[in-house]
Amino acid sequence: MTAWTPLWGRRELLKAAWVGPSAAAVALGGAYAAARQEPDEGEVAEQPDEAALEAYRAGFAAPPLERVRIGFVGVGLQGGSHVRNFLRIDGVEVVAICDIDEPRAEEVASWVVDAGGASPELYTRGDTDFKRLCERDDVDLVFNATPWRWHVPVCVEAMETGKHTAVEVPAAITLEGCWRLVETAERTGRHCVMMENCNYGRSEMMVLSMVRQGLLGDLLHGEAAYIHDLRSLKFSDRNEGLWRLQHSVERNANLYPTHGLGPVAQCMDINRGDCFDYLVSLSSPAKGLALYAAERFGDDDPRAKVRYALGDMNSSLIRTRRGRSILLQHDTTTPRPYSRLNLVQGTRGVFAGFPDRIFIEGEAEGHDWSEVEPYRERFEHPLWAERAGDAEGAGHGGMDYLEDYRLVRCLLEGAPTDMDVYDAAALSAPVELSELSVARGSEPVEFPDFTRGAYRTRPPLGIVA
Numbered sequence: 001m002t003a004w005t006p007l008w009g010r011r012e013l014l015k016a017a018w019v020g021p022s023a024a025a026v027a028l029g030g031a032y033a034a035a036r037q038e039p040d041e042g043e044v045a046e047q048p049d050e051a052a053l054e055a056y057r058a059g060f061a062a063p064p065l066e067r068v069r070i071g072f073v074g075v076g077l078q079g080g081s082h083v084r085n086f087l088r089i090d091g092v093e094v095v096a097i098c099d100i101d102e103p104r105a106e107e108v109a110s111w112v113v114d115a116g117g118a119s120p121e122l123y124t125r126g127d128t129d130f131k132r133l134c135e136r137d138d139v140d141l142v143f144n145a146t147p148w149r150w151h152v153p154v155c156v157e158a159m160e161t162g163k164h165t166a167v168e169v170p171a172a173i174t175l176e177g178c179w180r181l182v183e184t185a186e187r188t189g190r191h192c193v194m195m196e197n198c199n200y201g202r203s204e205m206m207v208l209s210m211v212r213q214g215l216l217g218d219l220l221h222g223e224a225a226y227i228h229d230l231r232s233l234k235f236s237d238r239n240e241g242l243w244r245l246q247h248s249v250e251r252n253a254n255l256y257p258t259h260g261l262g263p264v265a266q267c268m269d270i271n272r273g274d275c276f277d278y279l280v281s282l283s284s285p286a287k288g289l290a291l292y293a294a295e296r297f298g299d300d301d302p303r304a305k306v307r308y309a310l311g312d313m314n315s316s317l318i319r320t321r322r323g324r325s326i327l328l329q330h331d332t333t334t335p336r337p338y339s340r341l342n343l344v345q346g347t348r349g350v351f352a353g354f355p356d357r358i359f360i361e362g363e364a365e366g367h368d369w370s371e372v373e374p375y376r377e378r379f380e381h382p383l384w385a386e387r388a389g390d391a392e393g394a395g396h397g398g399m400d401y402l403e404d405y406r407l408v409r410c411l412l413e414g415a416p417t418d419m420d421v422y423d424a425a426a427l428s429a430p431v432e433l434s435e436l437s438v439a440r441g442s443e444p445v446e447f448p449d450f451t452r453g454a455y456r457t458r459p460p461l462g463i464v465a
């Protein structure tokens with residue numbers, strides 16, 4: 001902990017700086033109400049004894065499963081894509097599907113039957129019908145690909161009813177939500193895995209392999225981002241268009257930190273030797289959404305008159321306890337090509353993504369970037385070397401398949417999962433931390449250490465095959 005950083009505890013942090021829905025949210029009425037509210041949160045129950053907690057924090061592994069029986073909650077675009085992956089992975093059964101959109105649930109269930117599985121039972125009676133799914137005694141894993149505000153309630157319900165859970169990104173959109181996931185996982189002794197698919201990207205895994213083999217030297221700095229023009233999607237009348245815009249109306253923050261940050265954090269052994277320490281954050285003006293809406297729908301359209309809270313470019317700087325720095329950016333509302341930056345800088349060289357390039361001292365000429373291809377053969381991650389064929393055609397260039405495959409392998413083998421609840425919390429925490437820092441004129445805000453000191457001794461993630 002740094003001496004000069006404000007010593008806010010997590011509860012104080014939560015109380016301190018939330019400024020409430022903007023006038024725009026009020027103007028648009030119920031459709032945009034309370035984007036950040038994670039429904040149905042009660043008090044956290046008593047924790048188990050310290051020895052059990054220490055064992056969990058050291059690296060939790062559950063008893064091996066014979067088969068992984070999955071109950072899905074949320075089978076929209078991303079949930080549906082995961083279902084397709086699991087139907088191609090040995091040892092998996094999709095036994096139940098919950099979605100508030102009944103025709104969609106039926107459509108996805110038909111894929112299971114077409115693949116030779118038994119027809120999954122459907123749960124389509126509204127927002128909290130996932131509770132009935134969680135009551136089943138033939139589900140091992142509740143896979144949660146709902147809109148953000150439902151991530152924590154569904155995962156908590158799953159763990160409380162004895163299931164492991166996997167959740168799409170970000171795992172939580174508040175610090176309180178991050179803590180609820182950690183405390184519930186520790187108390188119930190269940191896995192809570194955030195499905196950060198970018199940790200399984202081909203280039204990202206190659207960089208991890210380079211780092212583990214010492215090619216880049218000692219790590220100093222990283223750059224991570226989610227820069228993705230989502231203006232059209234945010235104004236769509238289906239899928240994410242139904243829920244994502246409201247967060248832009250209400251919150252000025254990095255709303256989606258995990259895709260860029262996950263791989264960099266993995267290289268830097270965050271929660272496994274190092275730990276995020278504090279963050280400062282700054283947002284540009286918010287012009288992109290209103291301008292886009294005026295051009296597309298007309299100046300008088302209510303969507304063009306909203307005062308969106310979300311600054312178009314949010315830039316945060318993170319310092320780790322070992323003194324490394326990370327630039328973390330978020331921009332989903334300007335005309336700009338896609339990038340996650342994916343830069344890892346060490347004492348011997350640097351890798352940068354979008355497009356991939358590398359510079360290794362002693363191997364490169366002058367001050368110019370080198371091509372990555374000659375390095376691929378030496379540093380291709382074994383998971384990609386062995387499974388690229390299986391991953392072909394799956395979502396996001398195949399990385400989604402590999403993350404699903406790895407999750408199943410770990411559950412079948414009774415091994416610790418590659419990503420765990422501490423990663424879910426640490427990678428999701430910048431949502432609220434950046435919001436707090438922006439609201440306070442870029443003051444530093446401390447990261448909670450969700451591992452409560454265990455990060456010092458937890459072993460780094462190896463090169464898993």
Ligand SMILES: NC(=O)c1ccc[n+]([C@@H]2O[C@H](COP(=O)([O-])OP(=O)(O)OC[C@H]3O[C@@H](n4cnc5c(N)ncnc54)[C@H](O)[C@@H]3O)[C@@H](O)[C@H]2O)c1
Pocket residue numbers: 073074075076077078079098099100101104126127128129130145146147148150168169170195196197238239240241396
């Ligand atoms: N990892 C990635 O690359 C990636 C890509 C896209 C989306 N995502 C994440 O996946 C999640 C879902 O995104 P999406 O694009 O599939 O959105 P989507 O809107 O297409 O799907 C969400 C689904 O959840 C259903 N739903 C809503 N509330 C529900 C509830 N209470 N109970 C059950 N079902 C409910 C909706 O009907 C819909 O079918 C989000 O967290 C998003 O951030 C991740």
